[in-house]
Amino acid sequence: MVISSKTLPDKTVERLSQYRRNLLICLAKGKQHIFSHEIAQLHHITPVQVRRDIMLIGYSGTLRKGYDVKELIDLIGKILDTDEGLRVGVIGVGNLGRSLIGYFNGKRSKLSIVAGFDANPDKVDKVYAGVHCYHFDKLSEIIARENISIGIITVPAEQAADVAEKLVIAGIKGILNFTPKPLNVSPHVYLQEYDMVTSLEKVAYFVKKQAGI
Amino acid sequence: MVISSKTLPDKTVERLSQYRRNLLICLAKGKQHIFSHEIAQLHHITPVQVRRDIMLIGYSGTLRKGYDVKELIDLIGKILDTDEGLRVGVIGVGNLGRSLIGYFNGKRSKLSIVAGFDANPDKVDKVYAGVHCYHFDKLSEIIARENISIGIITVPAEQAADVAEKLVIAGIKGILNFTPKPLNVSPHVYLQEYDMVTSLEKVAYFVKKQAGI
DNA sequence: ATAACATTGTTATTTTATTAACAAGTAACG
DNA sequence: CGTTACTTGTTAATAAAATAACAATGTTAT
Numbered sequence: 001m002v003i004s005s006k007t008l009p010d011k012t013v014e015r016l017s018q019y020r021r022n023l024l025i026c027l028a029k030g031k032q033h034i035f036s037h038e039i040a041q042l043h044h045i046t047p048v049q050v051r052r053d054i055m056l057i058g059y060s061g062t063l064r065k066g067y068d069v070k071e072l073i074d075l076i077g078k079i080l081d082t083d084e085g086l087r088v089g090v091i092g093v094g095n096l097g098r099s100l101i102g103y104f105n106g107k108r109s110k111l112s113i114v115a116g117f118d119a120n121p122d123k124v125d126k127v128y129a130g131v132h133c134y135h136f137d138k139l140s141e142i143i144a145r146e147n148i149s150i151g152i153i154t155v156p157a158e159q160a161a162d163v164a165e166k167l168v169i170a171g172i173k174g175i176l177n178f179t180p181k182p183l184n185v186s187p188h189v190y191l192q193e194y195d196m197v198t199s200l201e202k203v204a205y206f207v208k209k210q211a212g213i
Numbered sequence: 214m215v216i217s218s219k220t221l222p223d224k225t226v227e228r229l230s231q232y233r234r235n236l237l238i239c240l241a242k243g244k245q246h247i248f249s250h251e252i253a254q255l256h257h258i259t260p261v262q263v264r265r266d267i268m269l270i271g272y273s274g275t276l277r278k279g280y281d282v283k284e285l286i287d288l289i290g291k292i293l294d295t296d297e298g299l300r301v302g303v304i305g306v307g308n309l310g311r312s313l314i315g316y317f318n319g320k321r322s323k324l325s326i327v328a329g330f331d332a333n334p335d336k337v338d339k340v341y342a343g344v345h346c347y348h349f350d351k352l353s354e355i356i357a358r359e360n361i362s363i364g365i366i367t368v369p370a371e372q373a374a375d376v377a378e379k380l381v382i383a384g385i386k387g388i389l390n391f392t393p394k395p396l397n398v399s400p401h402v403y404l405q406e407y408d409m410v411t412s413l414e415k416v417a418y419f420v421k422k423q424a425g426i
Numbered sequence: 427a428t429a430a431c432a433t434t435g436t437t438a439t440t441t442t443a444t445t446a447a448c449a450a451g452t453a454a455c456g
Numbered sequence: 457c458g459t460t461a462c463t464t465g466t467t468a469a470t471a472a473a474a475t476a477a478c479a480a481t482g483t484t485a486t
Contacts, residue, residue, distance in 0.1 A: 274434065274435090
């Protein structure tokens with residue numbers, strides 16, 4: 001079967017990433033086959049949703065036996081990963097930046113954080129969880145040298161726009177922005193924003209609603 | 214006008230939180246009125262979306278003058294905030310937990326992080342950015358004593374399920390889960406999950422697509 | 427005063443995402 | 457073998473979100 005080159009729905013991509021994580025755990029436990037309702041239960045979604053996602057990537061399970069865990073993991077890998085992997089830089093090595101570096105460190109993955117950047121001279125040329133921290137000034141240089149295609153922005157909000165601009169100029173292909181400042185980037189750079197404060201305010205709103213305050 | 218007590222769409226709630234943040238900046242700059250297309254531009258969405266959101270909260274602007282910044286901020290506050298505010302606890306005072314505490318510290322807001330929890334004896338009874346860190350064992354006690362209604366989970370993934378269960382038992386009303394482990398909580402606790410690894414894998418997928426790899 | 431324009435508020439349409447429905451087919455069991 | 461029950465794959469229906477369309481109306485220019 002040929003892997004469809006059509007772009008998958010946003011939400012399906014997210015779920016595939018999550019499925020894979022849990023499938024790897026299943027595989028490590030020696031589980032060889034898995035039913036759609038088992039995957040569903042792990043993620044608190046419906047079995048139909050799982051089957052639909054799997055249909056979209058063109059995989060087929062075995063009737064009454066479920067999906068082959070290993071095959072499914074491999075196929076998700078073919079879809080999400082690139083052969084040589086992509087290299088990632090973290091701009092802003094504060095608590096959040098270091099936490100991200102920590103998450104990825106040691107995980108065998110096609111995504112690797114290969115550089116950190118910070119303005120603080122105390123941090124420059126230090127190594128955090130195996131990742132070298134460079135000065136902001138070297139952003140362009142290191143991105144080119146290290147072949148970095150994704151940038152994670154974890155600087156204070158007021159520096160975000162400036163950093164984003166420099167990243168785009170340096171030829172970055174994708175940005176994950178953790179600052180609350182919405183960014184303006186050229187349309188051929190993929191931008192994903194995540195705002196922690198908004199997440200928390202959203203929880204608060206629904207708590208308030210539920211409590212009838 | 215009476216504020217509708219109907220629950221707003223998920224996405225509208227998120228955007229309102231973001232609008233407010235930028236409106237506060239506008240107000241600080243002395244801007245008194247703002248057009249839908251200006252708000253839209255700040256957030257890279259369409260003016261229609263903005264008008265629609267504002268319609269949903271029952272506010273009206275002035276034709277050809279736009280919206281009164283102060284009034285809009287106040288109304289969003291009435292919708293998102295509770296009168297006395299909600300109190301938040303952070304479970305897991307690692308890099309990510311401290312980063313969240315740092316974000317909220319000093320921001321005048323109806324949401325305040327009032328306690329941290331960790332198992333590490335080096336952290337217990339220390340104060341991080343004004344927030345006291347307690348031992349896990351005191352979770353229930355402190356949640357009750359400090360009247361905490363929202364918990365942010367930033368522990369390692371393998372402890373997440375256990376922490377969530379304890380939070381629910383302690384009577385928490387809302388949970389924001391930053392671990393990649395999907396949680397099972399009783400349906401009257403509002404749960405929001407955010408998975409950083411998935412976010413990054415999603416960026417990678419779209420970068421890959423765009424590059425045609 | 428009148429015309430041209432800008433901007434809101436709202437309804438209608440389209441798109442995207444989720445859920446339901448069900449046909450098909452295979453393993454297990456007698 | 458034949459029957460039962462389960463699980464997949466897919467199409468159809470529904471729900472949620474975004475976008476488009478446009479009427480209403482105040483403002484500015486002439």
